[in-house]
Each structure stands twice: as C-alpha cells, then as structure tokens.
Amino acid sequence: MDKPNQNEFKPKIVGFLCNWCTYAAADLAGSSKMEIDSALTVIRVMCSSRVDPNLILTIYFNGADGILIAGCHPGDCHYGKGNYFTRRRYAQMKQVFETLNLDPGRLQLSWISAAEGNRYAEVVNAFTEKITALGPNPINQSSLF
Amino acid sequence: MKKKVGIYICQCGPNIADNVDIDKIIESVSAFNDADDLEIVAKPYGLLCSGEGKDYLKQEIEENGLTHLVIGACSPRDHNNTFIGVCKETSLNPYLYKLINIREHCAWIIHDKDKATEKAIQYIRGGLRRVLYQSELFENKLDTNPDVLVIGGGIAGIEAALSLADADRQVFLIEKTDRLGGKAATFKTVLPKQQDAVEAIQLKIQTVQDHPHIQVMLNTRLDRIIGFLGNFEAEVRSIDDAEKMTELKIGAMVVASGFSLYDASTHPDFIFSGDDEVYTALQIEQMIAEKNQVTTRSGKAPKSVAMIHCVGREEVGYCSQICCNAMIKLAARFKTQSPDTTVKVFFRDLCLPHQDDQAFYNEIKAQGVEFVRVNRIATEGSQIKFTTMDENEGSELFDMVVLAPAMIPADGTPDLATKLGISLHETGFFQEAHQAINPVATATDGIFIVGTAHGPRGIQATLLQAQAAASKIRVQLIPGEQIVPEVRVSETLEAFCMGCKTCLEVCHYGAIVFDEDKGISVVKEAVCRGCGNCVGSCPSGAIQLKHFTNPQLYQEMIEAVQ
Numbered sequence: 192m193d194k195p196n197q198n199e200f201k202p203k204i205v206g207f208l209c210n211w212c213t214y215a216a217a218d219l220a221g222s223s224k225m226e227i228d229s230a231l232t233v234i235r236v237m238c239s240s241r242v243d244p245n246l247i248l249t250i251y252f253n254g255a256d257g258i259l260i261a262g263c264h265p266g267d268c269h270y271g272k273g274n275y276f277t278r279r280r281y282a283q284m285k286q287v288f289e290t291l292n293l294d295p296g297r298l299q300l301s302w303i304s305a306a307e308g309n310r311y312a313e314v315v316n317a318f319t320e321k322i323t324a325l326g327p328n329p330i331n332q333s334s335l336f
Numbered sequence: 337m338k339k340k341v342g343i344y345i346c347q348c349g350p351n352i353a354d355n356v357d358i359d360k361i362i363e364s365v366s367a368f369n370d371a372d373d374l375e376i377v378a379k380p381y382g383l384l385c386s387g388e389g390k391d392y393l394k395q396e397i398e399e400n401g402l403t404h405l406v407i408g409a410c411s412p413r414d415h416n417n418t419f420i421g422v423c424k425e426t427s428l429n430p431y432l433y434k435l436i437n438i439r440e441h442c443a444w445i446i447h448d449k450d451k452a453t454e455k456a457i458q459y460i461r462g463g464l465r466r467v468l469y470q471s472e473l474f475e476n477k478l479d480t481n482p483d484v485l486v487i488g489g490g491i492a493g494i495e496a497a498l499s500l501a502d503a504d505r506q507v508f509l510i511e512k513t514d515r516l517g518g519k520a521a522t523f524k525t526v527l528p529k530q531q532d533a534v535e536a537i538q539l540k541i542q543t544v545q546d547h548p549h550i551q552v553m554l555n556t557r558l559d560r561i562i563g564f565l566g567n568f569e570a571e572v573r574s575i576d577d578a579e580k581m582t583e584l585k586i587g588a589m590v591v592a593s594g595f596s597l598y599d600a601s602t603h604p605d606f607i608f609s610g611d612d613e614v615y616t617a618l619q620i621e622q623m624i625a626e627k628n629q630v631t632t633r634s635g636k637a638p639k640s641v642a643m644i645h646c647v648g649r650e651e652v653g654y655c656s657q658i659c660c661n662a663m664i665k666l667a668a669r670f671k672t673q674s675p676d677t678t679v680k681v682f683f684r685d686l687c688l689p690h691q692d693d694q695a696f697y698n699e700i701k702a703q704g705v706e707f708v709r710v711n712r713i714a715t716e717g718s719q720i721k722f723t724t725m726d727e728n729e730g731s732e733l734f735d736m737v738v739l740a741p742a743m744i745p746a747d748g749t750p751d752l753a754t755k756l757g758i759s760l761h762e763t764g765f766f767q768e769a770h771q772a773i774n775p776v777a778t779a780t781d782g783i784f785i786v787g788t789a790h791g792p793r794g795i796q797a798t799l800l801q802a803q804a805a806a807s808k809i810r811v812q813l814i815p816g817e818q819i820v821p822e823v824r825v826s827e828t829l830e831a832f833c834m835g836c837k838t839c840l841e842v843c844h845y846g847a848i849v850f851d852e853d854k855g856i857s858v859v860k861e862a863v864c865r866g867c868g869n870c871v872g873s874c875p876s877g878a879i880q881l882k883h884f885t886n887p888q889l890y891q892e893m894i895e896a897v898q
C-alpha cells in the first residue's frame with residue numbers, strides 16, 4: 192500500500208449517526224447549507240446502540256482514520272435507553288483500543304440532538320481536524336497489512 | 337442470476353444538480369458494468385419524488401427488469417417511504433432498494449463542487465455495494481382487535497372509556513374497588529373556580545355504567561397479559577372470588593390506576609395518631625361529600641384550622657402541583673362554613689399554575705385566610721411548631737390540622753408495571769415513551785398511561801390525557817384494518833446463540849424471550865422495534881438486525897476507506 196503523504200493527508204472518517212437525532216441534525220446542517228468537511232462518511236443506523244464493537248474494530252482494521260458514533264442526548268433516545276448502552280460499549284471500546292495499543296483518540300462519541308445542526312457541523316469539523324493532526328491510521332502504513 | 341441494478345440520480349431541481357456533477361456520477365458508476373453478473377442502468381432525473389418521477393421509476397423498474405434499485409437523492413427522513421411505496425407498486429421487493437443521501441451529505445455541505453461530486457460518487461458506490469447484499473423482506477399483515485382494556489375506574493379511566501366507547505369501540509373497564517369515580521367522585525367542588533362538579537362527575541359515571549359498549553368489572557384486577565399492539569390477551573380476576581377469571585381479547589390498553597397519598601405519619605416531624613384532630617385534605621374532601629360540613633371528631637365545627645402544605649415533598653423529591661390549590665379550595669370552604677374561623681395556611685412555596693389561581697388566592701386572602709411562609713414545621717397532635725423564613729419561631733394549638741401530603745403512585749403500581757412489562761419513572765409513577773414528544777404512550781406499542789398514574793396532576797390535565805390516549809388508539813387500531821408490523825427487526829441465529837440472556841436484559845420492549853427447550857433466545861418479531869441494541873450486546877454475534885446486518889453495513893463502510 193502507498194504511504195500517504197503526510198502533507199496532503201486527507202483523513203477517512205466513518206460516522207455512525209442515529210436516525211432520530213444526529214442524522215436529523217445532519218439534515219438540518221445540510222438544509223442550512225453549513226460547510227462540513229468531506230472526510231466523514233455517514234452510516235445511518237436506527238439507534239446509536241446498533242453500533243456493535245465488531246463494526247468498530249472491523250472498520251478500524253480496514254483503515255478508517257477516525258470513527259464517530261453520534262446519537263441522541265442521554266434520556267432522549269427514541270428507543271428509551273439505547274444510548275446508555277452505547278455509552279457503556281463506547282467506554283469498553285476505548286479500553287479495547289488501549290489494550291491493543293491503538294489510539295483511543297480515533298474514536299469519538301457525541302450526543303447531538305435533531306435541533307443541533309450547528310453543533311453537528313462543529314463536531315464533525317473539529318473531529319476531522321483532530322484526526323488530521325493525528326495523521327493516518329498506522330494500519331495504513333504498517334507493512335503487516 | 338445476473339443482477340441488474342438501476343441507479344437513478346435526482347437533480348432535485350437545482351438543489352443537487354447545481355452542486356454536484358451528476359453526469360460524472362453516472363459515468364463513474366456505469367463503469368461497474370460487468371458482462372458476467374452485473375448490469376448497471378444509471379440515469380439522471382429531474383424530481384424523482386414528483387408524481388411523474390414516481391411513475392418514471394415504476395416504468396424503469398418494470399421495463400428494465402431491475403433486480404435492485406439505488407436512488408441518489410435526499411435524506412431518507414424525507415423520501416425513503418416515498419420510494420418504498422413506489423417499489424411496492426412494482427415487482428421489486430422494497431428492501432432491495434437503497435436511498436443514498438447526496439443532497440444533505442454532499443451537495444449542500446461540501447461547498448467545492450469537485451469534492452462534492454467525488455464524495456457523491458463514493459456514497460453511491462457504497463449504496464451499490466450495499467444493495468447487492470440486501471435481502472427481500474416480506475411484510476406480514478395481521479388482523480387486529482380494536483377493543484380496549486382500561487385499568488382503573490377513576491376519572492381518567494372513565495374519560496378514556498367514554499371517548500373510546502362513543503367511537504363504537506368495545507371497552508372493558510376494570511376497577512379494583514367496588515365503585516367508579518376514584519378520588520374525584522368525592523369532591524364537592526373542583527378547581528379551578530370552585531365549580532360544582534358532583535353532578536358532572538356522577539353523570540359520567542352513570543353514562544359509563546349504562547353504555548352499551550362498556551363492560552364495567554368492579555372488584556377486579558389484572559392477572560397477566562401477553563401479546564402486542566392489536567393482539568393482546570388479558571386475564572382478569574375477581575378480587576372477591578379468586579376462582580373467577582375472565583379472558584379478554586383486546587388490541588390496546590389504557591393504564592389509569594391513579595395515585596395514593598404520602599403517609600404523613602411516617603414523617604418524623606409529624607407526630608399524630610388516629611385520635612388527633614389531624615386530617616389529610618382528601619379526608620376533608622370526603623367529609624364534605626358525606627355530610628356537607630367539616631367537624632372535629634367530637635362533632636363540633638372547628639374554630640381554628642391549620643393547613644400545612646408540601647408534606648413529604650422533600651422526601652418524594654417533586655412538587656405535586658395540585659395540592660396548593662386544593663388546600664386553598666378547602667380554606668375557602670372553612671370560611672364559607674363559618675366566616676369567623678381562623679384559617680392559617682403554612683407553606684414554604686406556593687404553586688399556582690393555572691391562569692385563574694392567582695385571582696382565587698387573592699380573594700381567599702381578602703377573606704381573612706392567613707398565609708404564613710415557613711422554613712420548618714412540625715406537629716405534635718394539633719400543636720404546631722414552626723420557624724418562619726426570617727427565623728422567628730412560633731408555636732400554636734389549633735382545633736384542626738389539615739395536611740397536604742404529596743401525591744405518590746397508587747398502591748400496587750410496581751406489580752402492575754411488571755405484569756404489563758412497562759417501566760416506571762424514578763419517582764415510581766409510570767414512565768411515558770417520551771416526556772416531551774410522546775407523553776401518553778409507553779415504550780410498548782398499544783399500552784397508554786393517563787391521569788395521575790403518570791404523575792401528579794389535576795382533573796383537567798387528566799381528562800386531556802385520557803382523550804389523547806383514546807384518539808391515539810382510534811387512529812392506530814381501525815376496525816377491520818390490518819396492521820403491518822415492522823419487518824426490519826432482529827432475529828437470533830440459533831447456531832451461534834449460547835443462551836447467556838444478555839439480549840433479554842437490554843431490550844427495552846421485552847421483545848426477546850428465552851426458549852427453555854432449545855436454550856436459546858428468540859425475538860418476537862411483532863414486538864421488536866428494530867433498534868439494534870441487542871445486536872450490539874450479544875457476545876457471540878448471534879443476533880442480526882434485518883436490513884442493517886453487519887455485512888450490509890460493512891459494504892457501506894468499506895467504500896468510505898478505499
């Protein structure tokens with residue numbers, strides 16, 4: 192695999208957005224024509240709790256530079272308490288990343304409500320900046336893969 | 337079999353066309369044509385959601401014999417259902433179609449047209465990969481039962497029953513005591529404005545009893561329920577005669593089990609026994625209803641009355657909203673009974689939420705009712721000790737003490753919640769589906785909560801909720817109409833499930849049951865809402881959420897990291 196040039200590094204970020212809050216926030220950001228970095232690819236899931244650890248590891252090992260999970264604010268999950276489980280699984284995933292000596296900073300969980308189009312744009316742009324500063328996922332550079 | 341995928345890119349007027357190069361998308365995805373097993377038909381169109389657009393799609397699906405469909409357009413929150421509807425009118429299974437949002441996720445937010453086009457191509461490729469991994473799903477139509485079980489014969493249950501029965505629904509109303517009406521039936525007058533309510537409430541009770549569509553079952557409790565929206569079976573049992581069990585088939589339930597009062601005698605600051613002249617506001621209401629006057633235990637009219645607000649408010653942790661007003665109503669009653677009665681109201685905070693409350697309060701004050709704001713208050717029999725807000729201490733003896741204990745959930749609420757499989761709020765009242773946007777529904781489709789079973793409130797708010805729940809049921813269950821349960825639901829894979837029951841714990845809807853014989857978990861499809869939480873919880877990857885499977889999401893994701 193080609194080693195990406197650090198200078199023109201353009202991160203590849205996967206964002207899991209729950210249908211009821213954050214996906215709606217992305218719609219609002221869209222209809223407000225906010226400028227958002229193109230690094231993020233949105234994957235729509237019905238609830239943030241659908242994002243199982245399997246998916247996160249799979250996409251990380253396939254080279255995602257950053258992974259964003261975003262859903263309704265605690266207490267607002269369309270399915271009652273789904274996002275509380277998301278929060279727990281996220282904490283576990285952070286630990287798994289540390290154990291495997293991967294950078295847990297490449298993983299982010301955010302709560303963004305349907306009304307927070309602004310915040311959606313801010314979160315995505317800030318996360319993109321952060322990942323750009325971190326540089327490419329080492330998997331992409333490693334000769335092991 | 338050769339797959340033939342149609343990819344249609346919507347211009348959305350100028351919305352998409354101006355900001356992404358649609359021709360380039362078409363060109364790029366057409367390159368996937370593979371002589372052996374994949375044919376791509378890729379075309380632009382003006383407005384796909386318009387009447388002509390939908391007809392065009394139908395025609396394209398049929399004429400080209402499409403096996404899969406990808407649409408590049410707007411947010412699925414806008415038009416996913418539109419295009420599912422289109423597919424349903426063709427031979428294409430709607431779950432072999434995928435809407436890709438290149439408007440909100442590309443055209444509108446990536447302000448550089450080349451970059452937006454590049455991103456749109458990536459998204460469409462992801463959609464193409466995904467759709468090839470999707471499976472046909474078949475919607476199942478189920479007959480429904482439009483009848484309703486109402487639990488609790490207070491004003492909440494009565495109103496719900498009437499609103500449904502007047503719309504020709506058969507209603508079963510179970511009440512655990514031997515009479516209808518609940519607490520409100522005992523009130524001589526009701527707020528706001530002290531209207532006389534006895535007749536109006538009695539009339540409602542009579543109407544319920546005589547209604548051809550309402551079957552009232554007194555001294556009856558719920559034993560168990562099984563089923564789901566449109567198809568519940570309930571077993572109800574007579575409290576007097578445990579042998580007498582009735583099985584009811586219904587489509588929905590309204591929980592109207594009401595409230596109880598905080599037991600003031602358990603509070604360390606309120607020391608009294610049954611012989612003391614200490615009463616709850618509710619007991620005074622009952623006394624007025626029974627003999628139209630308030631007297632002490634020795635039968636004399638009290639010359640001095642202390643009224644103490646917010647008993648137990650700190651302990652329960654919330655304001656009961658209605659008690660201040662109810663107390664002011666009784667204070668007025670004491671003054672009417674005998675204008676020279678000394679009435680002192682001890683309060684810390686006053687809650688006067690209704691638009692008429694302030695005027696009523698001013699009027700009562702003008703009639704000589706004294707309001708004393710206290711920081712701390714304690715009683716020993718009818719001897720009151722208090723500290724005012726400016727730290728002055730006082731002690732006074734009264735002929736009668738009236739307490740306003742906090743409203744708490746009705747006795748037996750936790751048991752009822754377990755039987756119904758619905759949750760309780762941290763205060764112990766029934767929990768609604770969503771506090772702000774879905775306040776009378778519960779997490780279980782077909783079960784509604786109304787009145788004080790849901791939290792402290794007055795009669796007016798109670799009736800509004802009962803009417804709201806009744807109309808929700810009338811809309812959700814239409815006689816003779818079948819319902820189509822969600823098909824994008826979870827399923828367990830028998831070979832992988834190790835029977836750990838983790839998924840049973842996480843499902844908010846109780847949609848997963850354990851098959852003891854096989855030692856595995858099974859999803860009740862009609863109950864599952866398709867959130868996918870159980871998938872994330874299963875340690876052995878034994879659960880799959882249809883239409884959002886790992887392989888499907890993988891196809892979408894992988895394109896993002898190419």
Ligand SMILES: Cc1cc2nc3c(=O)[nH]c(=O)nc-3n(C[C@H](O)[C@H](O)[C@H](O)COP(=O)(O)OP(=O)(O)OC[C@H]3O[C@@H](n4cnc5c(N)ncnc54)[C@H](O)[C@@H]3O)c2cc1C
Pocket residue numbers: 487488489490491492493510511512513515516517518519520523525526527528556557558592593594595596617618621658662665746747748752786787788789793794795796798
């Ligand atoms: C002192 C006082 C004064 C008030 N004054 C006013 C006023 O002036 N104006 C006003 O608007 N509001 C007033 N309120 C509030 C009013 O009482 C309530 O809003 C109203 O009674 C609520 O009706 P409900 O049907 O929800 O509950 P309830 O009246 O408690 O009725 C519940 C019914 O359900 C039955 N039940 C309970 N559990 C079960 C079960 N498991 N199975 C079967 N049946 C069951 C009970 O026996 C009861 O009949 C006052 C409240 C108090 C305490």
Ligand code: SF4
Pocket residue numbers: 346347348349351352382383384385386409410411414415439
């Ligand atoms: S289908 Fe969506 S993208 Fe196309 S015209 Fe309608 S709103 Fe616009």
Ligand code: SF4
Pocket residue numbers: 828832833834835836837838839840856857873874875876877878879
């Ligand atoms: S969590 Fe998975 S393994 Fe455990 S019971 Fe449920 S389906 Fe079976």
Ligand code: SF4
Pocket residue numbers: 825826842843844845846847848859863864865866867868869870871881
């Ligand atoms: S998808 Fe959600 S509702 Fe369905 S069984 Fe799983 S946790 Fe329950």
Ligand code: FES
Pocket residue numbers: 209210211212213237238239240261262263267268269270273274
């Ligand atoms: S639906 Fe948004 S987090 Fe569950």
